[in-house]
Amino acid sequence: MGIEKMTMPQLGESVTEGTIEKWLVQPGDTVNKYDPIAEVNTDKVNAEVPSSFTGVIKELIAGEGDTLEVGEVICSIEVEGGGASEESSEETSDQKVEPAENRNAEEKKTSDEKKSAPKNTNARYSPAVMRMSQEHDIDLSLVEGSGKEGRITRKDLQKIIDSGEIPTADSKQPEPQKVQEQPSPSKPAAPKQDIQSAPGDVEIPVTGVRKAIAANMLKSKHEAPHAWTMMEVDVTNLVQYRDSIKGEFKQKEGFNITYFAFFVKAVAQALKEFPQMNSMWAGDKIIQKKDINISIAVATDDALFVPVIKHADEKTIKGIGREVNELAGKVRAGKLKSEEMQGGTFTVNNTGSFGSVQSMGIINHPQAAILQVESIVKRPVVMNNGMIAVRDMVNLCLSLDHRVLDGLVCGRFLQRVKEILENTSENTSVY
């Protein structure tokens, strides 16, 4: 019995890595040569990897979701006879492994490195080769060199150019992020941090949504100079009004009328009046968006999504309330589609839902501002007539991209939101 290693196959020209989408076998399974053992996707194709050997799956070395370079070991297969290494040392060639013999691991490793090194690893190109490869868009990693120690010569390229079969690097794009992405084209940047975990610590791999959140937050915080302002709003009348219609509304419409719907509506209305707030930084220009699409932040236990209420200015409080309700439900059920997170022009974040009274939001890139609606709390307030009264107060916290917006317009905008909210009463229709 011997052990053979299956490696990540080269699934097409210019493909350098593949992601194990799904294992089709388990350790202990018997496979025949050419049986599919895993589904792999690359930036070009999705394919099944056939087994190169007949035998029993010994170990799945790569996990589902792992991205491996072509030639890296994905699993080991126990085969009849045909000797191979018994050790589980790194083996990067899909050639038959030489018997382990008495070499120590160190020696083995270095020799493996040598063996597995593709011919052009030194990748030192002459000026002529560089120029020609650029002029003809030739991917040099796919060219077999005929020069000294496998060097790619000018003549090698000339032959390729003359033959007309040019191995290009055209489709060698970064792998698209498949996770539910926030409406940002940014790619997660994940510089490795040198933090060691102690025994007992839980390591949570940064993947999917977490990765996208990290990247977007980092991008926004890095790119947009954030400024912050807060306004106190007396929503006593709104609270009374909402409480008075709550029961009847639920009965009639089948869902709760929340304070948040009132806030989103007020913001949408104010945005219409202050279109500067509804804009984006686009490098050499600022784009003022026509549509008012409000992103709302919806948290799950371990992630945050920002579905979008499109044309919020055209919707009633009830309509907004329904949509918030539906979107939140979809998020929690994991059914939110990525298009439902796209096109937001301004974000309203219901931080009050978990008791916060003050917070500094990070702008949802590439929008220009984010409004945090904090908890409604009862406070003693000095009224206009000099009396002290117990009022329902809420803080509205606005983070703004100071490239796009200045304090004055934001102040006026917040004033307007405040005005709308403070004037919400039984005369306000939710329909």
Add this chain to the structure above:
Amino acid sequence: MPVMSYIDAVTLAMKEEMERDERVFVLGEDVGKKGGVFKATHGLYDQFGEDRVIDTPLAESAIAGVGIGAAMYGMRPIAEMQFADFIMPAVNQIISEAAKIRYRSNNDWSCPMVIRAPYGGGVHGALYHSQSVEAIFANQPGLKIVMPSTPYDVKGLLKAAIRDDDPVMFFEHKRAYRLIKGEVPEEDYTIEIGKADVKREGEDITVITYGLCVHFALQAAERLAEDGFSVHVLDLRTIYPLDKEAIIEAASKTGKVLLLTEDTKEGSIMGEVSAIIAENCLFDLDAPIMRLAGPDIPAMPYAPTMEKYFMVNPDKVEKAMKELAEY
């Protein structure tokens, strides 16, 4: 077309020019009655007499100086240095006077003189009969330096040198004198000074050289062809001023360049050729520019083994070519 040796082409060119233009005369050590130590002026004394074929004392500075004076007065002297090694006493005359007179006199005076000198090793000549001295003169604007490789080029270039209105150094490889034979047209022709010549077309590597080394390169190229490599050989012919256009074209053609000279390596004319390539051909280069030259030793030794070590030869050239071709 008659086949003649390199030295016969030298003699023929002088003879024809002396017949064509009576201002042309020859002066040098033993050039008259003896016809020169290499017999380069053989027969000229008999044909043109002692007034036009003048034996001089053993004083190179005088040979050059008399020639310069005569040239400035309208004559067309051909001054022969018996060996290029002996030119040193005349260097002051050549560089300080001949090279500069036109510039210094604002075109009032000129010096249409040819200085012929046999150079080069491989003839068991030892220290003072084997040197390559061209680099000494190769940064003197005002001089031209011609170093032909074939009898055809010798005749055409020597005639052009004699007709040139400014001083021309004409270095003849002494080993080529009787070793190299080739077809030479009977008719009158000249070859433009300052123009290089492709002696062999090839695709894999480019060899740029001049003088006797051209033949080493051609022989080695023939052998390399058996290995499947084709060699492009550019003969500079004039090493000052250099034919930059031809150098750039030849170097760019293959991107792999071997520069070949019999001179000692450092400070040789090939450093300049290399600089021209580096300045102009970077994005066509496929290998480092390679030089094969004599070792940096004061002069060529006498002992045959030592001389062989010093001299460039077809074996050394072939080895270097192959290394470059396989790079």
